[in-house]
Amino acid sequence: MKILVINLSLRPRPARRWLPIGLGYVASAMKRAGFKFDLLDLDATSQPPEETEEFLRTHSYDVVAMGCIVTGYKHVKRFSKAIRTAFPDTVIIAGNTVAQSITQILLTKTEVDIAVIGEGENTIVELLETLPNSKNLKNIDGICYKENGNITKNKPREVIKDIDEIPSP
Numbered sequence: 001m002k003i004l005v006i007n008l009s010l011r012p013r014p015a016r017r018w019l020p021i022g023l024g025y026v027a028s029a030m031k032r033a034g035f036k037f038d039l040l041d042l043d044a045t046s047q048p049p050e051e052t053e054e055f056l057r058t059h060s061y062d063v064v065a066m067g068c069i070v071t072g073y074k075h076v077k078r079f080s081k082a083i084r085t086a087f088p089d090t091v092i093i094a095g096n097t098v099a100q101s102i103t104q105i106l107l108t109k110t111e112v113d114i115a116v117i118g119e120g121e122n123t124i125v126e127l128l129e130t131l132p133n134s135k136n137l138k139n140i141d142g143i144c145y146k147e148n149g150n151i152t153k154n155k156p157r158e159v160i161k162d163i164d165e166i167p168s169p
Contacts, residue, residue, distance in 0.1 A: 119160055
């Protein structure tokens with residue numbers, strides 16, 4: 001399974017270029033579970049949105065995961081549309097506050113298929129283990145998703161009780 005993780009850039013020229021800690025933890029959990037993925041860090045590359053769209057139209061992935069704060073909604077909308085237009089079967093996952101605070105808007109007004117609600121470290125691993133074998137997402141806690149034109153909200157995932165269980169970024 002080909003996976004792309006995107007660190008969206010909310011500022012054209014950030015003063016500091018750091019991978020967000022939350023995304024770092026999610027990527028570390030994916031790596032520890034044995035998943036290989038590409039990381040497109042738009043803060044590090046400072047490429048214009050048109051260049052990112054071109055990349056997304058010319059590189060095929062089975063799953064694309066991205067997340068950002070809610071103010072990055074327009075970027076999620078723009079890039080999920082580019083992905084869906086080029087590769088209709090790609091599963092698009094969004095997390096962080098853009099997924100948690102405006103879930104309904106995200107899933108109805110963008111091409112995002114799955115919104116991860118709450119801590120994403122265990123959720124993304126379970127999603128990636130499930131997707132190649134089944135599109136049945138009903139048993140994955142901590143997500144909302146599109147299903148037959150409707151939005152389905154699963155029960156919340158339990159909070160990770162021991163933070164030391166999560167691999168360091």
